[in-house]
Amino acid sequence: QKEVEQNSGPLSVPEGAIASLNCTYSDRGSQSFFWYRQYSGKSPELIMFIYSNGDKEDGRFTAQLNKASQYVSLLIRDSQPSDSATYLCAVNKIFNKFYFGSGTKLNVKP
């Protein structure tokens, strides 16, 4: 079983719509959760992080965490073509190890 699982996509949404990206993790002891965006040929950049159950909003981005269901999501409101990228979910476990999902490719169509 993979530590972190994501649907590989691609997820296609029209410009201005809400994009919903999902992630599940296997270890209930996971402590913190991150969303990274990666453009092709580039390294990941941090978008959001969340530690507690519930929602966390930052601009157009909202991260949602449900520890009981071992589920993390990222909502992108008013999606723009520049949001087209691969979104990586990452989980921080004990001993400071970060594990990444395989990523979901998002296409925002103008």
Added chain:
Amino acid sequence: GAVVSQHPSWVICKSGTSVKIECRSLDFQATTMFWYRQFPKQSLMLMATSNEGSKATYEQGVEKDKFLINHASLTLSTLTVTSAHPEDSSFYICSARGGFGEKLFFGSGTQLSVL
């Protein structure tokens, strides 16, 4: 956010040679650095965790004698791919944490091509 510098951005080398990749935290002290590799259209695979002043901890299946990691200071970690072979061709990315809670910041990555 914190700045992590990684050099070189890309390198082409002959089979059998060694390649060194540098990772520097520019505006913070990185107590822990991580090295990942990423094949096309795949996720990041953690190779090893390095802590300043101590030996790196390698993930299962990663050859420590082939991928030499040195973390001599709080701002510099190096990865040396020894006796590189074509199957070592990959995108190598370093990351660092320290001074900013649990957030992980990435270097720009190094594309290694072994001929």
